Amino acid sequence: xxxxxxxxxxxxxxxxxxxxxxxxxxxxxxxxxxxxxxxxxxxxxxxxxxxxxxxxxxxxxxxxxxxxxxxxxxxxxxxxxxxxxxxxxxxxxxxxxxxxxxxxxxxxxxxxxxxxxxxxxxxxxxxxxxxxxxxxxxxxxxxxxxxxxxxxxxxxxxxxxxxxxxxxxxxxxxxxxxxxxxxxxxxxxxxxxxxxxxxxxxxxxxxxxxxxxxxxxxxxxxxxxxxxxxxxxxxxxxxxxxxxxxxxxxxxxxxxxxxxxxxxxxxxxxxxxxxxxxxxxxxxxxxxxxxxxxxxxxxxxxxxxxxxxxxxxxxxxxxxxxxxxxxxxxxxxxxxxxxxxxxxxxxxxxxxxxxxxxxxxxxxxxxxxxxxxxxxxxxxxxxxxxxxxxxxxxxxxxxxxxxxxxxxxxxxxxxxxxxxxxxxxxxxxxxxxxxxxxxxxxxxxxxxxxxxxxxxxxx
Ligand code: HEC
Ligand code: HEC
Numbered sequence: 001x002x003x004x005x006x007x008x009x010x011x012x013x014x015x016x017x018x019x020x021x022x023x024x025x026x027x028x029x030x031x032x033x034x035x036x037x038x039x040x041x042x043x044x045x046x047x048x049x050x051x052x053x054x055x056x057x058x059x060x061x062x063x064x065x066x067x068x069x070x071x072x073x074x075x076x077x078x079x080x081x082x083x084x085x086x087x088x089x090x091x092x093x094x095x096x097x098x099x100x101x102x103x104x105x106x107x108x109x110x111x112x113x114x115x116x117x118x119x120x121x122x123x124x125x126x127x128x129x130x131x132x133x134x135x136x137x138x139x140x141x142x143x144x145x146x147x148x149x150x151x152x153x154x155x156x157x158x159x160x161x162x163x164x165x166x167x168x169x170x171x172x173x174x175x176x177x178x179x180x181x182x183x184x185x186x187x188x189x190x191x192x193x194x195x196x197x198x199x200x201x202x203x204x205x206x207x208x209x210x211x212x213x214x215x216x217x218x219x220x221x222x223x224x225x226x227x228x229x230x231x232x233x234x235x236x237x238x239x240x241x242x243x244x245x246x247x248x249x250x251x252x253x254x255x256x257x258x259x260x261x262x263x264x265x266x267x268x269x270x271x272x273x274x275x276x277x278x279x280x281x282x283x284x285x286x287x288x289x290x291x292x293x294x295x296x297x298x299x300x301x302x303x304x305x306x307x308x309x310x311x312x313x314x315x316x317x318x319x320x321x322x323x324x325x326x327x328x329x330x331x332x333x334x335x336x337x338x339x340x341x342x343x344x345x346x347x348x349x350x351x352x353x354x355x356x357x358x359x360x361x362x363x364x365x366x367x368x369x370x371x372x373x374x375x376x377x378x379x380x381x382x383x384x385x386x387x388x389x390x391x392x393x394x395x396x397x398x399x400x401x402x403x404x405x406x407x408x409x410x411x412x413x414x415x416x417x418x419x420x421x422x423x424x425x426x427x428x429x430x431x432x433x434x435x436x437x438x439x440x441x442x443x444x445x446x447x448x449x450x451x452x453x454x455x456x457x458x459x
Pocket of ligand 2: 151219231232233247248249251258259266271285
């Protein structure tokens with residue numbers, strides 16, 4: 001989130017901002033300021049975040065301990081190795097709220113926004129294959145229906161895949177079985193966004209346009225020169241539009257059939273992210289399979305794909321309420337881990353929630369930030385309240401580390417009390433002058449870009 005941006009403004013202006021654990025910002029600056037190269041784009045200041053839908057919540061329940069722990073670990077750079085950890089990169093940096101990050105870009109690791117070379121030199125030099133072969137960052141919505149895993153379908157087990165990401169791609173320490181199970185439980189709980197256009201068996205339903213109806217017929221129709229094949233033969237409508245197989249569709253190798261559900265939000269398309277639109281994808285299939293599609297056929301297929309790939313409310317505005325909800329979900333983990341004296345989980349939770357709270361704090365610019373005027377007192381109070389939460393967390397951590405379970409429990413109660421009684425009101429009071437306000441947000445980042453530009457041209 002914005003800690004990085006604000007951090008750099010502060011540094012550029014010659015101020016020092018609190019940096020617990022000596023964490024370094026990952027916002028693009030010169031190589032000597034951060035572990036990530038200049039012109040890196042993580043898009044962490046986006047005001048609209050992909051909406052996340054949980055299966056457990058959709059069926060009327062709450063998320064389990066395991067799912068909350070998994071979500072927490074997924075947002076933690078602490079489970080990854082050196083470079084990722086220092087830069088504050090976590091699973092959720094790329095898979096934002098379980099969806100994809102279409103703007104993500106790291107020079108020499110990406111060839112376009114939205115893709116990333118998992119066998120590149122940056123995060124684990126030992127895994128470097130010395131070829132720039134980035135893969136588009138996939139959405140994990142509905143991942144439980146989409147085995148095998150990886151663009152090439154190389155792993156049947158999601159658990160093996162996740163372990164490999166942590167240990168080999170991001171040189172993290174061997175995760176404990178409990179944390180690994182939790183991440184898998186979390187990914188299994190991420191649902192597709194509902195799509196009212198889709199009825200039983202993945203057929204279009206409700207008010208369908210003529211173009212969509214014709215598109216669906218084309219999608220189901222055998223290919224003229226190879227009647228054994230059709231779009232639907234690989235993208236099976238009744239099976240989340242996949243067949244769990246790898247195919248050569250003329251894109252340079254064997255790749256697994258990707259889902260078409262919620263795919264409107266999965267740009268760029270194909271394993272390497274070579275296509276920006278359904279138009280381009282349809283033109284590719286037309287050419288490779290010699291389908292002889294008319295202009296109208298193509299348009300109809302695109303209309304159909306757009307209807308299938310839709311989802312209800314794909315983005316939601318990021319505000320203090322949304323951030324606090326996530327932090328509160330993460331915090332429930334402590335309610336289980338403290339009485340169980342599970343120090344590994346307590347340490348992970350304190351570390352992760354602590355950095356979320358610090359990022360949230362930076363959304364309420366301090367007095368020294370000149371791109372915001374007004375609401376000084378409100379901003380100050382919001383920052384103070386969040387700081388108090390961070391200090392309370394540290395007391396929980398210390399008490400737990402020393403085996404003082406009742407002290408940790410006491411501090412946890414304090415934390416919960418603050419979180420209910422004071423924090424939401426104080427944050428709401430400061431919201432107009434926070435970076436959650438689009439006007440303030442844009443002014444802040446415009447000033448930031450200018451500072452960066454001046455620095456770069458001055459070199
Ligand atoms: C720097 C960006 C980045 C980070 C950080 C990242 N991923 Fe990924 N993820 C990718 C890319 C790129 C792929 C595609 C790789 C492939 O197919 O081989 C991918 C693929 C996946 C897949 C396979 C999905 C499918 O349908 O095949 C899963 C599961 C996954 N990541 C989980 C995670 C988890 C868990 C973490 C954290 C431990 C994580 N990722 C961190 C970029 C990232
Ligand atoms: C032989 C199996 C097969 C057939 C037939 C097929 N596809 Fe695909 N489709 C794939 C595979 C495999 C990919 C991924 C290619 C890659 O990653 O390079 C893909 C990718 C796509 C994508 C991009 C999705 C994304 O998220 O990247 C769309 C859209 C799509 N296909 C639509 C269609 C349409 C429309 C047809 C019929 C004209 C069709 N497909 C026919 C297997 C198939």
